[in-house]
Amino acid sequence: MKIVVVGAGAVGVSTCHYVLARHSECNELVLIDKDAGKAEGEMLDFGHVQSLTFSRNVKLIGSGEYKHCANADVVVITAGAQLKPEQSRLDLAEVNCQIAVSVAQQVEAYAPNAILLVVTNPCDIATYFILRNTTYPPERVMSTGCIIDSARLRKLVGSKTGVDPKNVNGYILGEEKKHCYMYS
Numbered sequence: 001m002k003i004v005v006v007g008a009g010a011v012g013v014s015t016c017h018y019v020l021a022r023h024s025e026c027n028e029l030v031l032i033d034k035d036a037g038k039a040e041g042e043m044l045d046f047g048h049v050q051s052l053t054f055s056r057n058v059k060l061i062g063s064g065e066y067k068h069c070a071n072a073d074v075v076v077i078t079a080g081a082q083l084k085p086e087q088s089r090l091d092l093a094e095v096n097c098q099i100a101v102s103v104a105q106q107v108e109a110y111a112p113n114a115i116l117l118v119v120t121n122p123c124d125i126a127t128y129f130i131l132r133n134t135t136y137p138p139e140r141v142m143s144t145g146c147i148i149d150s151a152r153l154r155k156l157v158g159s160k161t162g163v164d165p166k167n168v169n170g171y172i173l174g175e176e177k178k179h180c181y182m183y184s
Helices: 009-024 036-049 089-110 123-133 145-161
Strands: 002-006 027-031 059-063 073-078 114-116 141-143 172-173 178-182
Touching: 002 114, 009 027, 009 141, 009 178, 027 036, 036 059, 036 123, 059 145, 073 089, 089 114, 089 145, 114 123, 123 141
Parallel strands: 002 027, 002 073, 027 059, 073 114, 114 141
Antiparallel strands: 172 178
């Protein structure tokens, strides 16, 4: 399985680490970033770890070029700006939706059959705009928005009640802040 991560920030690099540590079916991992040197450097670091006996041998590519998305099975989009102190989530949405759509359009040219996993915040809104501006069908474009918010809810409830968060069932649905609700 070929997995591509777009965005070599903390989330993108953490995603690569997770894939290498936990995803035994991945035989090629690509990290793409507008700063090609950063993507290449991160993959060199991961490559050095592969010399250890417990590591699997996975083809690693770091690049600034989307041609390396060719024939990808899964593309994880983490590229985006971070929320600045004076910035509203709507302002961030405008910037990051443009980034996410641009990334998805470039990926689509090389991997039109890939599954897209959108991590760029705000995830649900970015996913909507990707669907509106590419030919990817809805069943192949997924947002991670509610997953992390639901994990936070479970952790908070577990901490307050002394219950292991894995035994707490509750979900956050909708966009963060004023536009979401809890379900249990």
